[in-house]
Amino acid sequence: MSKPILVLNCGSSSIKYQMIDTETEEVLAKGLVQRIATGTTGTVDHEVLSGETGEFHVDQDLPNHEVALATVFKLFDEHGPDLSATVAVAHRTVHGGEKFSAPVLIDEEVVNTMKDLSPLAPLHNPAGIEGINAARKLLTDVPHVGIFDTAFFADLPAEAHTYAIDTELAKKLQIRKYGFHGTSHQFVSGEAAKLLGRDDLKQIVCHLGNGASISAVDAGHAVETSMGLTPLAGLVMGTRSGDIDPGVVAYLSRELGWDAQRIDTELNKKSGMLGLTGHTDMRDVQEAADSGDERTKVGLDVYIHRLVFYIGAYATLMGGLDAITFTAGVGENSAEIREMACERLGLFGVELDKEANATRSKSPRVISTPNSKVKVCVIPTNEELAMARQALALISK
Ligand code: AMP
Numbered sequence: 001m002s003k004p005i006l007v008l009n010c011g012s013s014s015i016k017y018q019m020i021d022t023e024t025e026e027v028l029a030k031g032l033v034q035r036i037a038t039g040t041t042g043t044v045d046h047e048v049l050s051g052e053t054g055e056f057h058v059d060q061d062l063p064n065h066e067v068a069l070a071t072v073f074k075l076f077d078e079h080g081p082d083l084s085a086t087v088a089v090a091h092r093t094v095h096g097g098e099k100f101s102a103p104v105l106i107d108e109e110v111v112n113t114m115k116d117l118s119p120l121a122p123l124h125n126p127a128g129i130e131g132i133n134a135a136r137k138l139l140t141d142v143p144h145v146g147i148f149d150t151a152f153f154a155d156l157p158a159e160a161h162t163y164a165i166d167t168e169l170a171k172k173l174q175i176r177k178y179g180f181h182g183t184s185h186q187f188v189s190g191e192a193a194k195l196l197g198r199d200d201l202k203q204i205v206c207h208l209g210n211g212a213s214i215s216a217v218d219a220g221h222a223v224e225t226s227m228g229l230t231p232l233a234g235l236v237m238g239t240r241s242g243d244i245d246p247g248v249v250a251y252l253s254r255e256l257g258w259d260a261q262r263i264d265t266e267l268n269k270k271s272g273m274l275g276l277t278g279h280t281d282m283r284d285v286q287e288a289a290d291s292g293d294e295r296t297k298v299g300l301d302v303y304i305h306r307l308v309f310y311i312g313a314y315a316t317l318m319g320g321l322d323a324i325t326f327t328a329g330v331g332e333n334s335a336e337i338r339e340m341a342c343e344r345l346g347l348f349g350v351e352l353d354k355e356a357n358a359t360r361s362k363s364p365r366v367i368s369t370p371n372s373k374v375k376v377c378v379i380p381t382n383e384e385l386a387m388a389r390q391a392l393a394l395i396s397k
Pocket of ligand 1: 208209210211280281283330333
């Protein structure tokens with residue numbers, strides 16, 4: 001019997017969803033809600049992908065997540081698939097703090113704990129809680145499962161997750177490295193192990209999307225990752241700075257009188273590739289670099305420098321390296337970025353197969369030569385499928 005799971009990813013003004021048949025892993029329906037509680041007309045796009053397929057669009061005021069989800073569920077009722085067959089709802093939740101290191105069945109206590117964690121992710125957790133509350137109200141008879149973006153990194157060794165600040169202060173405010181994109185790193189590292197037929201791999205996963213992070217995974221366990229207390233740390237991203245000297249924050253405040261909010265906006269929304277080159281999308285960055293724009297070339301060099309810097313460090317921390325995997329928008333699609341990075345990794349015995357690298361595909365694949373000491377892979381991430389699998393495992397226990 002098919003066991004459909006509804007996967008929800010609620011942002012402050014949007015909801016992404018997929019209904020996945022966990023027996024066949026087929027996507028039965030997917031959709032996107034936009035402009036919730038923005039004072040403008042909201043939109044819902046619902047796509048039915050199994051049985052009688054079709055695309056449906058609704059324009060409507062969506063004052064809150066409950067109205068938004070009720071509108072989605074009405075589309076399920078009218079056009080399918082059958083929502084009453086759903087065996088669980090899986091909710092993406094960004095910050096699990098130190099409390100959640102695995103998927104959890106959501107009850108009142110879990111929701112309250114998530115509220116307590118909101119100061120750690122003020123932009124993300126409140127929206128997740130709104131979505132959870134609305135879905136629990138509308139779908140009362142199914143288990144709701146919370147899946148945390150930080151969970152895969154909950155067991156990082158202390159030396160990896162501890163910041164060198166006053167230990168009492170760190171404890172009081174729960175300041176430590178949490179890491180994010182955990183669902184993707186866990187899924188992709190698991191798929192790489194399957195692809196290469198080994199579960200003892202020392203591997204590095206490069207999740208290069210608009211947000212970007214990198215992890216070191218030794219025999220299935222995460223041992224390092226680049227994002228920190230927040231998703232601002234680490235690699236150069238579309239609009240986020242990644243690592244900078246923390247002294248820059250106080251310097252900006254002293255010199256320009258900027259408050260915390262202004263500095264947060266600068267480093268999260270106006271930095272990264274946007275700050276360096278004027279472009280967020282890597283395709284535009286590459287086009288500008290190819291046409292000889294010097295500023296963009298330097299931006300691209302900074303991006304690759306940081307990426308290679310982390311790969312070298314992580315190989316050293318693991319005491320070896322068997323595989324590097326690229327995933328997410330840039331990692332899956334940009335042969336140029338992969339080549340620029342791999343060119344600098346000869347020291348580790350990385351040998352890229354240029355033809356395999358340039359071949360476009362949606363399938364998991366190896367793009368290094370048979371002689372390459374370190375295997376290089378491209379594996380499309382699929383956070384929704386990973387969440388559905390995790391939710392099914394929890395409710396089947
Ligand atoms: P994600 O956050 O994983 O959805 O990735 C989105 C990003 O992927 C975009 O902002 C682009 O920078 C990048 N991207 C998508 N397609 C390509 C492509 N063909 N070449 C280079 N970058 C791409």
